[in-house]
Amino acid sequence: MPLFNVYPLYDVTPVSGKGVYVYDDKGAEYLDLYGGHAVISIGHAHPKYVDAVSRQVSTLGFYSNAIKNPLQKELASELERLSGCKDYELFLCNSGAEANENALKLASFKTGKSRVVAFKNGFHGRTSAAVAATDNPNIIAPINAQQQVTILDLNDVEGVKAELEKGDVCAVIVEFIQGVGGLDMATADFFERVDALCKANNTMFIADEVQSGYGRSGKFFAFQHYNVTPDVISIAKGMGNGFPIGGILIHPDIEAKFGLLGTTFGGNHLACAAGLSVLHVIEEQNLIDNVNVMSEYFIKIAKTIPQIKEIKGRGLMLGLEFDFEVGDLRKKLIYENHIFTGGASNKKLLRILPPLTVRKEHINMFFEALIGVLAEFENKAVEA
Structure with a gap:
């Protein structure tokens, strides 16, 4: 049976990983500066992660949410302590x-x-309401388009105000650093005024921290760079270092009721073991501090490269924008230099989302390769 062909694939087959490296089926080593869409937070095959998941699966891998699971409470407690989101509740x-x-x-x-306000170039997922709130008509099927969503420009405070005052908006959802859209950020004034507008109009302010959370921005959550209090915070990617896990942090003003939300696999024993190990490693290895140090180092070097027209994002959620589309550049980096990087809906942007354990020597390797490829492109342009 063939696979349903929905992914354009690079001709690389990773079979193992360690730290910031992955290894293919031919034994070649690749520097991973993309982390599988920012999923790999503490590095491939981190020994504490491997040990935690292995020990858990050897005892109990799964049972449903019909029974008590102390690992869920432990995960919620550790997440509250390390994130600083005091009194929020976890689903x-x-x-x-x-x-x-x-x-x-x-x-x-x-x-x-029922209506939602979202923003241009935002990406929130591929399911029913989440994809309707995503600014990409190509992935919104007619059944999704039935959702009531209004897409506004980032920084359009007056637009948000006008929509909320109509009285039918249940939520404003925003990425504090856009991921797939290309690492754009709104101003502090915008975020803070939208937060206030939501509170004045019985509208929930949702911080989409799926990609920017868990230390990637230089704080535990990207919204913490601003004076805002989200009603709901969504998390996933780096939360499990590759194990499928997600969740929402819910402000205590929102009351829980039996049956309000539900899931079969969510919060299973293996997922919680993976999630706890990630939090422990982030704390023990001071990885958020490392994010800030490595980000400063990366940006300092990037500023010296004239072909880079703009540096976007913050922390280790970064984008390098050029005046040409980066598809061929990414291919050169992966096939000739063995370095994984990412793209975005902005075709001129190279996305950098390494494990939070990345070091200066890895950043040096990247820039050495990048400078070489850029010089090669310029030489070809001169010859043409």
Whole structure:
């Protein structure tokens, strides 16, 4: 049976990984500066992660949410302590799309309203309401388009104000650093005024931290760079270092009721073991401090390269923008230099999302390769 052909694939077959490296079926080593869409937070095959998951699967891998699971409470407690999101409550699911889906559903339950405000170049997932709130018509099927969503420009405070005052908006959902859209960020004034507008209009403010969370921005959550208090915070990707896990942090003003939300696999024993090991490693290895040091080092070097027209993002969620499309550049980096990088809907942007354990020597390797490829491109242009 063939696989349903929905992914354009690079001709690379990773079979193992260690730290910031992956190894293919021919034994070649690749520097991973993309982390599988920012999923690999503490490095491939981190020994504490491997040990935690292995020990858990050897005892109990799964049972449903019909029984008590102390690992869920432990995960919630550690997440509250390390994130600083005091008194929020945790609902666990399996992915970022599910997290945003549940966040939007909860907002609709809480407010009794159904319309959503989202933003241009935003990406929130591929399921029903989450994909409707995503600014990409190519992935929105007619069944998704039935959702009531208004897409506005980032920084359009007056637009948000006008929409919320109509009285039918249940949620405003925003990435504090856009991921797939290309690492754009709104201003502090915008985020803070939207937060206030939501509170004044019985509208839930949802912080999509699926990609930017868990230290990647230089704080535990990207919204913590601003003076805002989200009603719901969605999390996933780096939360499990590769194990499928997601969740939402829910403000205590939102009351839980039996049956309000539910999941079969969410918060299972293996997922919680993986999630706890990630939090422990982030704390023990001071990885958020490392994010800030490595980010400063990366940006300092990037500023010296004239072909880079703009540096976007923050922390280790970075984008390098050029005046040409980067598809061929990415191919050169992966096939000739054995370095994984990412793309975005902005075709001129190279995305950098390494494990939070990345070091200066890895950044040096990347820039040495990048400078070489850029020089090669310029030589070809001169010859032409």
